[in-house]
Amino acid sequence: MNALLHPARAAYLALSLLAAAGVFALRTHLDALPKDEIARQKEVMMVPPGEVLKRLDLGHHSLMADLLFIRANLYYGQHILTDEEFPWLQHLIEVMLALDPDFKKAYLWAAMVTTFNRRQLITLDETAYQRANAILARGMARFPGDHRFPLRIAFNLYYDLGRTEEAMPYFERAASLPGAPRWIRQKLIDLYSKRGDLGMAERVLRQLVAEAEDPVLAQGLRDRLALLTQKASDLEDVRRTARLVKDWEETLYYVPFPLYLTIREP
Secondary structure, eight states, rough: OOOOOOOHHHHHHHHHHHHHHHHHHHHHHHHHHHOOOOOOOOHHHTOOOOOHHHHHHOOOOOOOOHHHHHHHHHHHHHHHHTTTTOTTTTHHHHHHHOOOOOHHHHHHHHHHHHOSSSSSSSSHHHHHHHHHHHHHHHHHOOOOOOHHHHHHHHIEEEEEEOOHHHHHHHHHHHHHHOOHHHHHHHHHHHHHHHHHHHHHHHHHHHHHHHHHOOOHHHHHHHHHHHHHHHHHHHHHHHHHHHHHHHHHHHSSSTTTTHHHHHOOOO
């Protein structure tokens, strides 16, 4: 048996040991840094752009992205517990995604830490949510079959920014993907109902009834469907009456409304 390692394995082992040592040394070095602006700039000045790192990691882009993910977590954790300032967070995120665009967890993590940039969120940072949704949109383009990306965009738009209409297409997309939780479609029913789109709400609810395996759940859904159907019928009656009044006002306003209902053309 040849005692020498294959060159590729030797390079991989050397890179792994070097990276592990680098992370340990970097952690020790950062703990010793003074808490001032110059120190914060030194924290990540040794992290070059992703295209540069790709030429230095011997082709092990995913491994380097994993190590940088650890580094980014350390950076975020240190600052969220101290000064709550993250001047280099976006740089770390961009380098990490440039190294490994298929690093699914990195997109989700990056969006989360971009919005949760304070221990106590007193005021809403709308710019941070826009950056987070941009990251999630990139992840959604990369992983179109994963419901978590459109769902988190919808969550940010609806619950945090209060933009229901903008959130609707993302809720719909998330609900249509395999593995999506049932509650997303239930939420869609509520949203359709609130904006008066009872027909769409009824269609989604009928689909839930058809898929329900638990008899108790199925009966509860059928009861809700009956109420929704009645509500849709009542709303249609109101709309029909409103149309009749409008036609009466525009054509035969000079005759009594009951007489108009008798003589009008069907």
